[in-house]
Every structure is written in C-alpha cells, then in structure tokens.
Amino acid sequence: MISNRPYLIRAIYQWIVDNDWTPHFQVDANYPFADVPQEFVNEGVIVLNASPTAVQALDISNDVIGFRARFQGVERKISFPPQAVLAVFARENGQGMPFPPEPYPTEDSPPPESDKPKKRAKLTVVK
Numbered sequence: 001m002i003s004n005r006p007y008l009i010r011a012i013y014q015w016i017v018d019n020d021w022t023p024h025f026q027v028d029a030n031y032p033f034a035d036v037p038q039e040f041v042n043e044g045v046i047v048l049n050a051s052p053t054a055v056q057a058l059d060i061s062n063d064v065i066g067f068r069a070r071f072q073g074v075e076r077k078i079s080f081p082p083q084a085v086l087a088v089f090a091r092e093n094g095q096g097m098p099f100p101p102e103p104y105p106t107e108d109s110p111p112p113e114s115d116k117p118k119k120r121a122k123l124t125v126v127k
Contacts, residue, residue: 002062003082005082006060008097012097013060016089021092022092023049023050023088023090025047025087026047026085026086027047027048027086029046031080032081033064035080037078045086055069056069065079066080086099086101087099
C-alpha cells in the first residue's frame with residue numbers, strides 16, 4: 001500500500017501557501033537519504049523554510065522531497081524522503097500537521113526513487 005504521508009504533506013503545504021503563510025518542514029536530519037545542511041541541525045532535527053519565495057524547484061513526490069535553497073548566501077540542494085518529515089506547519093501561527101516518526105529502513109531497503117535510474121517505457125504493436 002502507498003503511504004498517505006506524501007499526499008498529506010502536499011495538501012498541508014498547499015493549504016499553508018494558499019493562506020499566504022510561510023510553510024516550514026520539520027525534518028529528521030538523521031533519517032537515511034536525508035541530504036540537509038548538517039551545520040543547521042539541532043538535536044537531530046532541522047526546520048526548513050519552504051516558502052515559494054525561499055526555495056527553487058520544489059518537488060514533493062511520493063518518494064522524495066527536494067528543492068534548492070540558500071543558507072548563509074550559499075545555494076544548497078536539499079532532499080529527503082517524506083518519511084523524514086516530522087511536521088509541516090506555518091511559521092506565523094504554527095498551524096499544520098505533525099507526523100509520527102517513521103522507523104528507519106533496513107539495510108536492504110532501496111534508496112528513494114529519484115536516486116534510481118528511470119526505466120524507459122516500451123511500446124508494442126498489438127494486432
């Protein structure tokens with residue numbers, strides 16, 4: 001079964017933006033495949049401003065959340081699986097949704113889809 005977490009993250013993010021608030025992600029920085037600036041991590045958690053004016057190329061897919069953002073003037077590529085998201089909330093009032101921590105995947109778990117090569121579709125003639 002597909003997790004509902006990425007769908008809820010997208011919905012809450014859009015709701016926050018539609019209300020002209022500033023969306024933030026609270027992320028478990030130690031979650032496998034989380035690529036976040038470790039110098040801004042506090043007690044294993046990082047809070048990321050994900051407003052449309054603060055990030056570029058935001059992609060919230062079912063397998064990975066990614067965007068580019070500036071930290072102290074330096075552009076960084078950020079990515080993390082939806083399972084690493086602990087909350088999506090508005091800075092202005094804290095409205096949003098917390099998520100329970102997810103267990104870390106086992107060593108034989110595959111990496112997020114964005115790290116895998118894409119398979120090309122094949123067309124066949126049916127007579």
